[in-house]
Amino acid sequence: MKIRYILIAFTIALLSILVGLQLLKAETLPQINKVEQNLYIRETEEDSNPPIKEFNIATKVLDWDFGKGTMEQVWTYNGTVPGEEIRVTEGDTVKVNLHNTLPEPVTIHWHGMVLPNTMDGVAGLTQNAVKPGEMFTYEFIANKAGTYWYHSHQDSANQVDKGLYGAFVIEKKEISYDQDFVLMLDEWSLPIDINTFLTNDDQEVNYDQLEDTPLLGTTLDISPSFGDSDTEMLYNAFTVNGKLFPDIQPILVNQGETVRLRIINSGYMKHWLDFGKQSYKIVAADASDIQNPILTTNILEIAPSERIDIEFEAENKGLWYLQSADLDFASSDMRVPIIIDGSNHAAPQKIDYKKDILRPTEYKTMDPLFLKDDIPTFEYEMILNADVKWGEGLQFTINEKAFPETIPLKVNEGDLVKVKMINESIYDHPMHLHGHPFQVISKNGNPLEQALIKDVINILPGEEYEIMFRADNPGHWMFHCHDLLHAEGGMKTTVKYNDYTVPYLLN
Structure with a gap:
């Protein structure tokens, strides 16, 4: 246990810097006038067209009762923490109208969903952030049943920490269970x-x-x-x-x-x-x-x-x-x-x-994305680490660089991309890829016998994973640690398709 105690002492020293840099939930927020919104507003079905389900989501500041008599000011989607659950059926067309009444710009990222790039909700990469008093409409087809969630991807380390997240569920047309509950941990x-x-x-x-x-x-x-x-x-x-x-x-x-x-x-x-x-x-x-x-x-x-x-x-x-x-x-x-x-x-x-x-x-096996003998057309290595940089505190790096200095993964549409991720830090790094599911093909150099399909894999200190994904969704996509404090500290990069042009002017 001596090694563990030494490392804990070292971590405490480093984190004294990090804590000083973070502005989390204790930040004083201005009060915003309440905006009344109905989450679900319409459903239509026309002949062969899929149903359209439309939702209004308003961001709000309020005092939230956590229980045990504990109140704290939070940021919310539609006045609750988590934000109101959005539940649709596979094949539905979904429209979400985001109305921002907060004092800062926000977005909605649809975590885990494979969407057109312009609907991914990443400020500065796939859209401009929605400014105070403005609205933005997300529209997409709920193609794959499953459990997802939505959260802000503008200053996300702080905004998600303040409560800007909610559950997004796509149900299958036929279900096999009697009751269904969502539990969001935080x-x-x-x-x-x-x-x-x-x-x-x-x-x-x-x-x-x-x-x-x-x-x-x-x-x-x-x-x-x-x-x-x-x-x-x-x-x-x-x-x-x-x-x-x-x-x-x-x-x-x-x-x-x-x-x-x-x-x-x-x-x-x-x-x-x-x-x-x-x-x-x-x-x-x-x-x-x-x-x-x-x-x-x-x-x-x-x-x-x-x-x-x-x-x-x-x-x-x-x-x-x-x-x-x-x-x-x-x-x-x-x-x-x-x-x-x-x-x-x-x-x-x-x-x-x-x-x-x-x-x-x-876990038991999933439907594989690739065959074991498929050969990647593009390979990339990511060394994950944490360093103290003089004057800037603790940085989380990919290949010794912190975002925005990290080098993007450049791909062509149709490429089979292999990425090796090696965690050389003393911290966990749950690495998340936007816009693409990936197959985990090895852990610590040992090939996996079963197919494991994910969009985030948690890499413990000293671990190494290899993943593969098909570059079949053109755009510019985030690839980052989902301990969002680590992402804020620099552990993020992008996957950029060659010849892709952002269809609007980014601020």
Whole structure:
């Protein structure tokens, strides 16, 4: 453990610089007059044309009740945290009218969706940011069923942190489950007294007994939890759908039902979720279905910006909790009561930290994008690191450069692109590619036997991944770390198609 303590001390020193640079939720915001909007405003269907579903989204500043008597000023889409859920059916035409009433420009990025480049919502790359008092309409076809989310991509490290995000669900035309719930996870810095937040139900973790668990590894290894140490220092509360336990809305189901939970990590830290003795199966990840999923009770890991769909059978009447297994005092905030046919009060179940952790490379196979013998036409290597630059503080770099100095990936339409990402820093980096799903083909030099299709892959310190994607969606696209504090610190680049011209003038 000595190595871990030394690295933690080093991280604290570095992060003293980072904390001073970040302007997060505590920033004082001007009050904006309330703008009344209806989220869903029309649906039409004409002969062979797909249905059109149109939504109004207004950005607003308000004081949000997180529960436990804790209020904080936030930025919202339509007055809630998360923003109001948008749910459509596969094949629908979607129109979203964004009306900005905030004092700063904003956008909406449709995270994980494969859209025309001009609808991707990245300020300065695919559109101009929507200025205060202005409107912008996004229009696209909901081509692929799955779980997505939307968030601002203008000053996103701050704006997402203040609450500008929401769930976007595309349902299949035929479904196999009885009930369907979205759980959005996040971290916050709230004005709380830790002593008033601890309850008799909170579990005391004996860290000495965790020495040889999957959560901490062994004394010879760096803990898989350590890569979040920089971000963890900034937050003191965890939420589900904008609320702290015990104010999180319970999930009410009936015995015998098949229940789908769409879990979205909208924060900047990875989280571990414990299902107790309830068995579940992962049926989709990043909007790609998993073939023949198997039942498990393992602890589920979900990295920043990932979406994981799980299903379980509500077999027994009673109450159990889906709860955080994070090694953090704030984990007691992140508990979701699952109530089957009504229930009396029950304390959260004790977490078995000896259980294995279920990570993406351990999922069952998905429909592959490529054959194993497909040869890439373009290859790129990305060395991910973190450096202290004199006068500028902590920078997060790709190939020793911080954005906008990073070198773009130049591709031609039709190229098969292979990217090797090597994490040489002491931090996690959930790398996210816009506009293209990718197939993970190897981890630490070992080819994957199963097809793993993602749009974000979390790379732990010392890890190496190879991915491939087809350059079949012309435009200029972001490729960045989705710990948005790392992206803000420089860990982002672009994929640029040769001969593509932006169809309007960017400010």
